[in-house]
Amino acid sequence: MVKEMVAVMGSKTEEFKEEKEIFLEHIQKSGLRRTAQRDLILEVFLRTEDHLSSEDLYWLVQKEDPNVGQTTVYRTLKLLTEAGLAREVRLGDGRTYYEHHFDHEHHDHMICTECGEVIEFFSAEIEELQDQMAEKFNFKPTHHSLRILGICGECQKLEREQSVASGAQPRVRVKTTLN
Amino acid sequence: MVKEMVAVMGSKTEEFKEEKEIFLEHIQKSGLRRTAQRDLILEVFLRTEDHLSSEDLYWLVQKEDPNVGQTTVYRTLKLLTEAGLAREVRLGDGRTYYEHHFDHEHHDHMICTECGEVIEFFSAEIEELQDQMAEKFNFKPTHHSLRILGICGECQKLEREQSVASGAQPRVRVKTTLN
DNA sequence: CCAATTATTGAAACAGTTTGCATAAACAAA
DNA sequence: TTTGTTTATGCAAACTGTTTCAATAATTGG
Numbered sequence: 001m002v003k004e005m006v007a008v009m010g011s012k013t014e015e016f017k018e019e020k021e022i023f024l025e026h027i028q029k030s031g032l033r034r035t036a037q038r039d040l041i042l043e044v045f046l047r048t049e050d051h052l053s054s055e056d057l058y059w060l061v062q063k064e065d066p067n068v069g070q071t072t073v074y075r076t077l078k079l080l081t082e083a084g085l086a087r088e089v090r091l092g093d094g095r096t097y098y099e100h101h102f103d104h105e106h107h108d109h110m111i112c113t114e115c116g117e118v119i120e121f122f123s124a125e126i127e128e129l130q131d132q133m134a135e136k137f138n139f140k141p142t143h144h145s146l147r148i149l150g151i152c153g154e155c156q157k158l159e160r161e162q163s164v165a166s167g168a169q170p171r172v173r174v175k176t177t178l179n
Numbered sequence: 180m181v182k183e184m185v186a187v188m189g190s191k192t193e194e195f196k197e198e199k200e201i202f203l204e205h206i207q208k209s210g211l212r213r214t215a216q217r218d219l220i221l222e223v224f225l226r227t228e229d230h231l232s233s234e235d236l237y238w239l240v241q242k243e244d245p246n247v248g249q250t251t252v253y254r255t256l257k258l259l260t261e262a263g264l265a266r267e268v269r270l271g272d273g274r275t276y277y278e279h280h281f282d283h284e285h286h287d288h289m290i291c292t293e294c295g296e297v298i299e300f301f302s303a304e305i306e307e308l309q310d311q312m313a314e315k316f317n318f319k320p321t322h323h324s325l326r327i328l329g330i331c332g333e334c335q336k337l338e339r340e341q342s343v344a345s346g347a348q349p350r351v352r353v354k355t356t357l358n
Numbered sequence: 359c360c361a362a363t364t365a366t367t368g369a370a371a372c373a374g375t376t377t378g379c380a381t382a383a384a385c386a387a388a
Numbered sequence: 389t390t391t392g393t394t395t396a397t398g399c400a401a402a403c404t405g406t407t408t409c410a411a412t413a414a415t416t417g418g
Contacts, residue, residue, distance in 0.1 A: 031364090031365085032365070032366090033364095033365060033366070033414070033415080035365095035366070035367090035414090037366085037367080038366095053405090054405080054406085055404095055405080067368095068367095068368095069367065069368040069369080070368085070405095070406090071367070071368060071369085071406085071407080071408095072366080072367065072368075074405090074406065074407080075366085075367090075407095090269065090271075092269070092324075094273070094374090094375085094404070094405065095404090095405070096405080096406090110312075110313065110316060110318050110320070112318075113321065119316050119318065121312055121315075121316065123308055123312055125308050126305055126308050126309065126312075129302055129304050129305050129308070130305065130325070130327060133289075133300055133302055133305075133327070134289065134327055134329065136300075137289060137298050137300065137331075137332070138331075138332035138335075139289050139291075139298065139327070139329050139330070139331055139332065140329045140330045140335055141289075141327045141328070141329035142292065142328055142329045142330070143327075143328045143329070144325065144326060144327040144328065145324075145325070145326050145328075146309075146323065146324075146325045146326075147323060147324050147325075148309060148312070148313055148318070148320045148322075148323040149320065149321055149322045149323060149324075150313065150318050150319045150320035150321045150322070151318070151319045151321070152316075152317075152318055153316070153317035153318065156317075156319055210394095210395090211395075211396085212383085212384050212385070212394090212395055212396065213384080214383075214384075214395095214396065214397080215383090216396080216397075217396090232374090233374085233375080234374080246397095246398090247397090247398085248397070248398040248399070249374095249375090249398085250375090250376080250377090250397075250398060250399080251396080251397060251398070253374095253375065253376075254376095254396085254397090273373070273374065273375095273405080273406080274373090274374070275374085275375085
């Protein structure tokens with residue numbers, strides 16, 4: 001078990017060198033310690049280009065090393081966030097998701113309430129207006145999150161087909177956890 | 180105990196007539212039943228112009244009728260949301276808050292990460308740009324939520340005073356639950 | 359190399375919310 | 389009104405995502 005960990009320590013792939021350096025730097029700067037778990041979690045996180053909840057990531061990591069607890073994944077994700085490698089995103093269900101942050105432009109999200117698809121978008125104009133708004137209230141913004149909930153193109157199409165096929169009963173929306 | 184309830188049923192105040200009608204209508208349309216608890220919860224909710232968590236509301240209701248359970252408050256708030264009288268707001272801590280929705284203009288929130296103050300604001304330009312964005316992705320928006328996290332004017336002032344008084348140590352941010 | 363210090367870990371605790379169930383209350387029909 | 393049917397209620401227990409804590413492991417100073 002320990003031997004395996006040592007093997008992992010040597011960092012499986014040579015990809016993501018930059019990110020790994022950043023992580024190490026952050027670890028050292030904060031007086032923390034490099035561990036096999038943290039290396040593995042970072043590795044798997046970087047490999048997965050998606051919005052991951054802590055639990056999602058936990059299971060992915062489990063597959064490669066069953067000796068990693070949920071807690072460690074939570075903490076490591078928090079670390080990655082501090083290091084600037086990950087960004088917390090709340091999509092609207094209770095969960096917190098994480099997405100790559102390093103080398104990724106800032107963006108906001110549209111979320112389909114039918115299928116859960118997440119569309120990333122960016123608008124410089126909206127950003128600008130937000131800052132103006134904040135200034136008007138003498139508010140110093142540090143972050144913001146803009147989520148647009150609705151129905152994606154695909155689901156709209158499906159909806160139309162369904163209403164034709166089954167005689168246009170109004171469809172019941174799935175779990176409208178607003179906001 | 181039953182007598183009291185009957186007294187409450189008759190609706191304590193004559194205010195909020197419109198909202199109460201809407202609620203009744205929704206109740207009937209959905210084949211649900213009017214009950215003393217629901218009436219009381221609605222009443223107290225309407226009386227309190229604020230962002231309330233389910234628990235907040237629970238305690239307020241408790242004061243007037245100790246025979247109301249948390250569960251009922253949760254369920255009723257969901258009802259009120261469906262009826263269009265309340266709106267769910269996630270301010271960033273785990274909790275779900277509710278605010279008045281009927282007859283209240285749509286707005287977004289700035290949240291102070293120091294003191295928790297919530298500033299409501301509205302920008303027609305931002306709304307417009309959001310719709311344009313959605314259209315660009317063929318996305319049919321139903322709701323949106325824009326949160327700006329940062330530091331309110333008051334806390335900025337405090338910060339400045341503190342840094343003068345105590346010799347300008349960089350201040351540690353309280354619970355930076357981003358996003 | 360050993361002891362003392364400090365960080366890391368996973369299990370258990372925790373908060374907020376939801377669900378299942380037996381009882382009580384609302385409503386409709388007689 | 390009374391009866392029968394169906395829904396609402398509130399408790400307790402389940403569940404979810406997250407944080408805490410005591411035991412363990414790593415690192416540092418002597």
